[in-house]
Amino acid sequence: MSTAEPCYDVAHLGHVELLTNKPQASLDFFVNVFGLTESGREGDSVYLRAFDDYEFHTLKLTASNTTGMRHVGYRCASPQALARRVAAIEQLGAGIGWSDGDLGHGPAYQFRDPDDHIFEVYYDTRRYEPPTAERPSLKNQAQRFHGRGVATRRLDHFNLLATDVGAIRDFLPQALGSRVTEQIVLDTGAVGGCWFTTNNKSYDVAYTRDSTGTRGRFHHVTYAVDQREHVLQAADIFLENNVFIETGPHKHAIQQTFFLYVWEPAGNRIEVANAGARLILAPDWQPVTWTEQERKRGQAWGLKTIESFHTHGTPPVG
Amino acid sequence: MSTAEPCYDVAHLGHVELLTNKPQASLDFFVNVFGLTESGREGDSVYLRAFDDYEFHTLKLTASNTTGMRHVGYRCASPQALARRVAAIEQLGAGIGWSDGDLGHGPAYQFRDPDDHIFEVYYDTRRYEPPTAERPSLKNQAQRFHGRGVATRRLDHFNLLATDVGAIRDFLPQALGSRVTEQIVLDTGAVGGCWFTTNNKSYDVAYTRDSTGTRGRFHHVTYAVDQREHVLQAADIFLENNVFIETGPHKHAIQQTFFLYVWEPAGNRIEVANAGARLILAPDWQPVTWTEQERKRGQAWGLKTIESFHTHGTPPVG
């Protein structure tokens, strides 16, 4: 009997497009408090990235009359890998079609997940070229460490809400070649949450159940800092800048990430996190399954999961 | 013109076999000071691993009349990937042949690098099964965090000396599908050092030039801790246990790793390190090249590289 080989067609999460109905306040948050750097603007959007993100942007912040995520982009490992993913997605009947790309990347193929979130896959990208004032002292870094605000290092992962997480668990491995690393299986047998990765990070996307039954909502996007102590400092920076801290800092039981959740001014949930030296190196990692009973113990050190974590998503529900 | 696809056949560095002519003292160091856990013994060897290494062993410590590295093992991503690597290595004329495996893994194909270090590739492995007393509280971890000594999380990388690093730079990408992430190119055009990876870690092996002109020597092996503060604590633990600290803690300019180097009792160099949130996610990462002039600036924050770092390897030279 032959073993299916793991799929490495998708290299990494590339960018998230967030909608904001408070564009000036959101931009001020992301640049001056969260510490991203603007690399361009076009139309209603500002393109932002963390100091060691190698691409032109990892966050596209778009003014809108609502909030939430408009789309997410994944970068493939090669043109050939992109072609294979497009073929697989078309076979799933989930495809939308090709777009010409964006300020930060070339042609992208868009598709819908079973909960109607918009994804795209692309290969051609635009590397960030630091202007003189932003050139790093160490040439193996994309931009100087500017130390402004939280000054996160790079985009880490994002989290979506879905009405049927089980359907997502079937879909993403086929569409992106993602592997399931951890999951919550409820007493009913339904999937309560699912964590996926396309590379050695232990997850690049998580889905959790939308208790309101609404489709297509966004839970949070996460940037990584180098040390847990930087998460603690971030908490002080948020405190001093009147940013609403929802929960944390604490350590997740699932994935063991050290986390801190805040809401940016428009209400989108944003996370600062550190995963320590934890990576998924095993090519045949077996998904870790958590029961309802186990989840009742709360986070790693006993913090109870805050109620709004189960209810607040963007856009808000009528 | 077609672009060659990146190769993901090799999943990760699996284990290093170190030789020691002071087996009891070395074992005491690795277990009680460095904080590895013994998982088995056979013949002259003790099998050890860090608390979150998922395999049976990542360090095989073998009593000998000398020191240095006997062999290193890499785990492939699938049986098919292993077959492809064996074919590639045979084509390079570097192959030694198949072994039956070891306590910790199944059949392995052995080969020589151009400097006569012994490598092996394998797929079938034995997962660490914690005895009751070592079961973790969080089921996504291989073993409980025991907190004994330095208590490193996992094997990270190793470093070999070579008489001709340029030959290695040609060889490893063909043999293992490794990518070069950083290198030192001397004013003569010779390669002074080269860092390679097979996955998202920024390197799993480094080669540096053996100034003594001896072949097959070992420079160091490295285990990762979760935070830079743990490297600082490790320094205090080494200090209190009379372990020779060669240099550090400090931050490398190359790869930006926060490092600490010590010599275990038999003289093999061992590193404790933390890389923060830095990963190589770009599938088309371009090697960063450092010149002699740039290297003269020392490490990231100005520490001059200690002389013994260029001369001390194991086994010692005549």
Added chain:
Amino acid sequence: MSTAEPCYDVAHLGHVELLTNKPQASLDFFVNVFGLTESGREGDSVYLRAFDDYEFHTLKLTASNTTGMRHVGYRCASPQALARRVAAIEQLGAGIGWSDGDLGHGPAYQFRDPDDHIFEVYYDTRRYEPPTAERPSLKNQAQRFHGRGVATRRLDHFNLLATDVGAIRDFLPQALGSRVTEQIVLDTGAVGGCWFTTNNKSYDVAYTRDSTGTRGRFHHVTYAVDQREHVLQAADIFLENNVFIETGPHKHAIQQTFFLYVWEPAGNRIEVANAGARLILAPDWQPVTWTEQERKRGQAWGLKTIESFHTHGTPPVG
């Protein structure tokens, strides 16, 4: 008008005597998990200290049929200062009288606070003399950094419950020369909590209101670690050793201490904390007063104070 001079008669908190009705389990916790070192035994008591406590003991653990604190000792700055304190306490009518001392110190004068907790003041003390195996590498440290368990550095402070915190606020400055650094004043005008210090630490004792109306109860005792990251590591160590984590890690709004609270096996609450570089250096520091409204915001980063923190004390109430 003359200004009263600040009083420096009391040098520092010396030791706390805790009662346990699970003496073996408590001792195992304090030595193997919390990382204190035993320096002696007498009768039903074991004498313990952290690795950089300079005195023979800072925790006296006494087997009993109940829990809570039997007494607390403060060391005076000189024999003359001790004499002044005894005179002041006698004038307050709070004195019990002289004891011959204990394994770890010489003659002590005992007294009661208004809530019937037993205090003592002393000057003559016994310095910890490390046996050979515990000698530190750096001679400015009391004992080697052994790295066992949480391995706290030194005793920091303790916290008592009182039925009338306002009475304590009047008493301690007169008895010990303590200064009030922070306090909670309820809307009724009653004192809800009060933090005192005799030196540059921002507090060495805190009192909070016993909502059960019981006298003489104990809330917690705290040992300091060097870094906030060590508090996070402590949480993992407690988790792996099945120690009940009540709340934290988080940062207090009051005093800004980074905290973690657990219950040792007999139920006494124990804290691990780090105060960063914060000290009270001003000789005329004005007490910071928090209102009920301000306390409703929770801890520094928004964590709500856990209910048991207001109700659980030792010994338990009927």
Added chain:
Amino acid sequence: MSTAEPCYDVAHLGHVELLTNKPQASLDFFVNVFGLTESGREGDSVYLRAFDDYEFHTLKLTASNTTGMRHVGYRCASPQALARRVAAIEQLGAGIGWSDGDLGHGPAYQFRDPDDHIFEVYYDTRRYEPPTAERPSLKNQAQRFHGRGVATRRLDHFNLLATDVGAIRDFLPQALGSRVTEQIVLDTGAVGGCWFTTNNKSYDVAYTRDSTGTRGRFHHVTYAVDQREHVLQAADIFLENNVFIETGPHKHAIQQTFFLYVWEPAGNRIEVANAGARLILAPDWQPVTWTEQERKRGQAWGLKTIESFHTHGTPPVG
């Protein structure tokens, strides 16, 4: 035989006045890179402080044609304590006389140490009153945590060079009531270095021998950060801002401080440090004496003391 009581007349180090012959560059360094906040200007001086310094200023930066320290100020514990210190200093014949004070404090009595450094003692001070934009979220903090540059918390200590450190060791305890906590005694019996404190910090001033035989020179001034990790971050900030890093980060054997030394643009040496939870609480602490032999081991983890640390002082020697 009576025991002399410890003296608590001096509460803490108050401020240092530094001279700079590159006033704009120095000011830019202290405000934008080092992260101090300006609280006022007068004549050729700018008054600066760290975010949790409670006084109006802790650093007075004065434009000059040279570098080094013009004077240092210590705050007494009370008016009575100030009077006692003045009397003691006059008796030593070291007094210069009263000044009217400065922007940041009231009348001060000035005197010379045996190496002709200018000191002053004062009691009346001006507390920092944060403007609206600088008000902290936690009212027990002097100013908001602004996160600008290194963002040190508070002034910690300073270090002077002296031609005869033994004379200083005799003088400071009599003048300020300082206690010697650690010292280096050379094989000749001469004092090579001496560390003094007036409170629970393990030192507020250090003197080391001026190998050039010049009187009145300055070695460095130090501000404290809350965590060792913040010292590491400071190193990156200095690196990115082209600040010369002389040595560190590393841990001192003497006093165990985690240190990082840089030179501000005019050449004055500045330190960022963290002492962990280490305090001198014992009222009868016995000085720790280090021999020449012991000092040859280098810093705590083996780093050799850099040559310029023994030779560079300000002003430079012709």
